[in-house]
């Protein structure tokens with residue numbers, strides 16, 4: 001497994017889902033890198049690229065590069081290597097790419113001293129059991145997450161993206177070192193939107209998540225820094 005990179009003690013990763021770099025940096029400038037990490041996903045990275053990652057790093061943020069690589073092993077290995085060159089803190093692939101793809105991603109980082117955490121997406125938090133059935137999967141989301149997490153662990157990655165709803169079973173199966181990165185987080189009363197397997201921030205931590213990926217409950221607030229502080233305060237109270 002990858003050596004953990006030191007960073008803020010906060011479990012919160014703010015998803016910067018913006019259409020351009022200026023909007024993302026404007027939000028980041030309202031946040032304290034001592035209180036959260038930030039996530040750069042497909043929309044923002046496609047629009048603003050590595051320069052935006054560097055601009056966020058220059059502001060002191062550790063970056064989760066959420067590009068969910070899913071391709072043949074050779075291609076994913078190259079993409080993971082390129083992400084590591086950017087100096088990101090965490091990068092991810094889709095566990096559905098299979099064992100050889102996962103092992104190629106691990107091998108791509110093997111000789112590096114400063115490695116990002118390498119995480120595999122199990123079942124997107126926007127999918128419910130009915131969605132999986134429509135796709136032809138006989139397993140429930142919970143069963144499929146467990147299957148893909150087992151494969152991820154066997155391939156030597158650092159952990160998975162899952163819903164915190166699945167965290168207790170994954171923690172029991174894979175122990176404390178296996179990183180559970182959980183989107184599908186909603187502050188109480190916020191619209192669920194396109195997400196399906198959802199919990200509140202305090203529930204997420206109580207269920208055993210290591211990291212809470214939070215987008216719209218923070219970025220959709222008129223006061224994003226206040227929303228982040230309120231979430232962190234709520235986590236302390238729940239402990």
Ligand SMILES: O=c1ccn([C@@H]2O[C@H](COP(=O)(O)O)[C@@H](O)[C@H]2O)c(=O)[nH]1
Nearest residue numbers: 015041123124125183184213214215216
């Ligand atoms: O299973 C997954 C994997 C990734 N995500 C990403 O997390 C954020 C969630 O944003 P919200 O606004 O808090 O819903 C978003 O960037 C997704 O791409 C996910 O939601 N589920």
